[in-house]
Amino acid sequence: MKDKLARNISIYRKEQGLTQEELAKLLGISFQAVSKWENAQTMPDITLLPALSTILEVSVDKLLGYVAQDKRITIYEDEYQTEDYYWGTEPNTACYQVLQLIPPTKPLKLLDIGCGEGKDAVFFARNGYEVDAFDVTNAGIEKTRRLADRTGVHVNVFKADLLEFRLDTHYDIIFSSGVLHYMKPEYRADIFDNYKRFTNENGMHVFNVFVNKPFIAPPPEKETNAYPWQSGQLLTYYHDWLIRDSAEIVFDCNSSGIPHQHAMTTMVAQKITTSP
Structure with missing residues (x-):
């Protein structure tokens, strides 16, 4: 406590x-x-x-830490109440990049931050990683468990708030897709420092984050707990790590039933603290 x-x-x-x-x-x-x-x-x-x-x-x-949430953080608690999987069950393309860069040829421990309904966490478990995952939504956690059971794999999934949760165990891979915009700017340095400290040597962080662009209209979802990122900001927290990959993409989205676009920065960074 x-x-x-x-x-x-x-x-x-x-x-x-x-x-x-x-x-x-x-x-x-x-x-x-x-x-x-x-x-x-x-x-x-x-x-x-x-x-x-x-x-x-x-x-x-x-x-004292007895209540995980006393107000709704994301609109997706409601969206996840249906039987269908809001985001589908196909993994994010970044999952395949993880498989290529750091395959589970030995036991590897992976954390999925903001796992949603579990499609990526279950994919990683199915491919041999030891997976922990958390989300802020009760419905998302339950659907992650169901998807894992249906697939015949184990995912240690639990409820936590991105802003409050800090690591106290080490991981080889920390993964997050479409979640970091919930991270308040004043907490970013502290949170990333925690993630970096609890990453094993040669471990990787695979993250993406929505970035603001003047030529792209704001998304139709009205999320009051989302905070803007600018191009290049994510990389500044990893100046002391090896950047294995970084790109900025613009893609079409129809998640709300209204066609729109997003700009997103993707990053793969590796922790290297000793000389080769």
């Missing part, structure tokens, strides 16, 4: 635009105390939790 509380205090403090000193002043304590909370060296006195909850505008339960 201590680590989760430490992480949540830091996340929600930043969400409110407060420094450690400002939060400490509002609580009538020293900023060193807040620093120790966020570094998981100590925990707040129980008498401070109601005031801390009020200032950070989250429930005590959520602050």
Whole structure:
């Protein structure tokens, strides 16, 4: 609990635009105390939790990590309620790139961030990877389990929020498709640093992210929790890794029933910390 509380205090403090000193002043304590909370060296006195909850505008339960979500993050919770698979069951083309670049000729552990209904996670499991996957939607998690069962493979799927979840175990591959626009700009450095630290030597990150272009109209879906990316931004978080592939594509989409286009940056980066 201590680590989760430490992480949540830091996340929600930043969400409110407060420094450690400002939060400490509002609580009538020293900023060193807040620093120790966020570094998981100590925990707040129980008498401070109601005031801390009020200032950070989250429930005590959520602050302590007992509630994964208390508001809807994505429109797809509703879309995934149907029997049909909203995105289909064919894997993203980037999945084949993973197979080519880092095939499971030995046991490899893979994480699918924002797995949706599970088509990519199940593809990886079917091809021999040890797969963990998470999504913020209950319906998506249930459909991932069903697809895995139907395919005869195991995927360790669980519920988590991209903004709150941090790795505490190492992976060989971290994969995410069509999800990183939910990452608030002020959290990106912290989240990518966490992902990079918990990636094994020679491991890879395979990500894509929607980017804004003046010649492409905004998508018809009105997602209030989506945040813009610009061309090249994703690569700046990987200046110290080997960029195995990077491209920008424009593609047609009909996901909402309204034909539209997206621009997307794709990236494959590899962790190399020792000399060849």
